[in-house]
Amino acid sequence: MAETVAKKLKTSSPLIGTHNGHFHADEALAVYLLRLLPTYASSPLVRTRDPAQLEECHTVVDVGGVYDAAINRYDHHQRTFSTFFPKHETKLSSAGLVYMHFGRAIIAQHLSLPEDHADVDLLYEKLYTDFIEAIDANDNGISAYDPAALSAANLEKLFKDGGVTFASIVNDMNNPDPTSPPGEPQDEDSLFGRASTLIGNVFARKLHQACNSWMPARTTVGNAYKSRAEAHSSGRILILPQGGVPWKEHLYNFEQEAEAAGAEQVYYVLYPESAAEDAKWRVQCVSESEGSFVSRKPLPEAWRGVRDQDLDGVMATEAEKAGQDKLPAGAVFVHASGFIGGHKTKEGAMAMAVRSLGL
Template structure:
């Protein structure tokens, strides 16, 4: 099996495509070239060759007239990463024990594209994400592996970048698929039987609550983890937001230990974060009391 992509400067899309394909075909040979005769010999060719043709396993996006997007939902064109993902996702997911007949398969397929591949496709096609601050992206991390004066060293750097992205992609898919195979049904049941406060003996991701509470017609304000110390998390207003629906009580924020217990009157209170997005108590009743007092405080503010 020959996997062929271009030589020279590499980007996140060809690195990510290689990482995927090497997970699926671990013994495959990776060849980096722009020689058209060698390119013709490839079993799978991506990000080079100026051809997009699934039947012959050609996945380039640089040619004139290319218009492929992941779905009608998106206007951003695919890079080689999106194209390879679209064609090989079933084989990729099988490595992580996700089969096509899983009830959440299409949801996972779409979420993985939006969360992991869309950004890579967009950057490679020159679509710039704007905000009032910069987060170092996976594409920038890959770009930093490039050197420009020695093709032999460059090929080694390419494989190093592939190794890094393989680890990251594997970690991401392991966590994502495990959630859907093992945790999602329990989370939905917890949300359905909860009102303002969701109590769980196991870890619950705030972002997952934001997604599934809407589908359950619920409006969860807090998550309380019922472990040795009871940890409180305020649910954000939207997925990945830093703004909480109802932060813990303003007068408690930034306090801990005896000072917090004195101000709050809650005997086992441990701390409240300065922003109010999280806090904790030793006893479950006290953790719930912290949530309910904060909720009542907000109700009083809104009624003024």
Template sequence: MSEITVVTHNGNFHADDVFSIAVLKHVLPTFKLVRTRDKALIEGADFVIDVGGEYDPETNRFDHHQRGGAGERENGIPFSSFGLVWKKYGLALCDDNQAVADRVDSGLVSTIDAIDCGHVEGVSKGISLSQTISMFNPTWEEESNFDTCFDEAVEFAARMLIRFIASAHGSVNAKEIVAKAIESAEDARVIVLEKYTPWKKTVHILSSDALYMVYPSHSGQWILQTVPVEPGSFEDRKSLPKAWSGLSDEAFVDETGIDDAVFCHNGLFIAGTKSFESTMKLAAMALAE
């Protein structure tokens, strides 16, 4: 069986072609990468990325520079080569979980596509991942080989892609866990998680009653945390009692009467004890305040 050949353009590279090759590194067992603009090599390649002026997923042609581009998303963000490759292989890379694939597209792929296509509306300012990839290009003062630098960028992107997919999986799974915790809560004002799980977005979407979250920390303590009025806000739906502010160890034990009470933050948004039962007592005291 002949070796699979993947072609992308040579010279200066961008995040879209780098991440496209990164996807293929996770899809194809092995392939030969050729960076060129030679038409004969492009025509004979098994995969063509970001060059060639053609988009045809059936023949593995993934360019977006042709007249009229290669289509756009419902939100108006056009596809670059990364988006086109992700459109074909993203779902499989996410274990056929459409919610995860969509999250990766909205959080990573579409942003890179937007920047590459000059569709900057709605793209956050600051150093972007696209700019980070561009920094792998040799500067005018360096004699580095473009192809070597491209390979380094692909290795970086391949790792980033896997971590982004893992993060998306975690977010989707967390939403399910928190939703079940809300549904099964004995008191709708206090939501208990058996292990720490990202909860803020889901709680704000699904529960207007939740005031406190209870969960175990990595340090072994059980935590009581307030629910903010909205994600990212420093204002809580209901703060912890003012008398607890900044107390820890014996002072916190004396104030609460709970033998294994550990601390309460000055900001009255988080407190902890050494046991689940004690933290639930803190929650009951806070609710009664």
């Protein structure tokens, strides 16, 4: 009976197959990714380990012991499997396999661009690095840190985080949800469907964010980075035309691409607080690395934790002692750690950054 049903389903939309029983984040995401494409948008799913039923499926993920894209088989459990995403060293799971083969098409469809477009390549790498790779690593039992190095360094967790990851949440969804609305199915396939939708929606959000925020921000930061010497001859001050631009990752990437170090690194990023014509301006220090809280060059110690007219006064006193020109009035604040400050005008914020350079 099941074989007959499978044959009927196959004639309408490509039938997707995966294993039944306990499910994991990788096949839940793999199925969702396939269904993002027109070919599979209406595809039914068969969850089984029966070879005869799997043979009737057009595409099989995470079961069957075969990886062969030519026949749409994407399992990674066989001993001979040793496939990695380009330029990465994490062995793929079914999520990574499906993404490796179909990810470009998914992104190109979202952007309405050809698959070989440079923007598609850029996002293809980013989404794997930012999201898919962690799913692959979890399913293959690969830690984010080298266990031996952690042990040698005697590092211990400061608190119990409960291993709260998307993979662990999907794992929990194997159990019936007591908070579900009355009458909502709690059978295994229904639970899998909800888990697939949950982790798939996270990917969809990541894709949307990357296309609609990350990519435009990259262009904005890239233009500012190329013209930074026009802002100040040192090249250490970057001016963004608007606030709310996620600039950190892009700045580090552009510096890495330019092999910038030492004298070539940016110290301060300036941007308006809002789109209003009279918006105040911020001067933010660049941290030593993307995940660091240590600034490459914090704003002067004498300014830290001081506000408004008091800050103007401190700046004036410091300038007088050093025999320097007085800074424009209108300072707003400098954070106690010196990582960020503000001024009522762009010119004032720029003057704060230039003075902080100490050149």
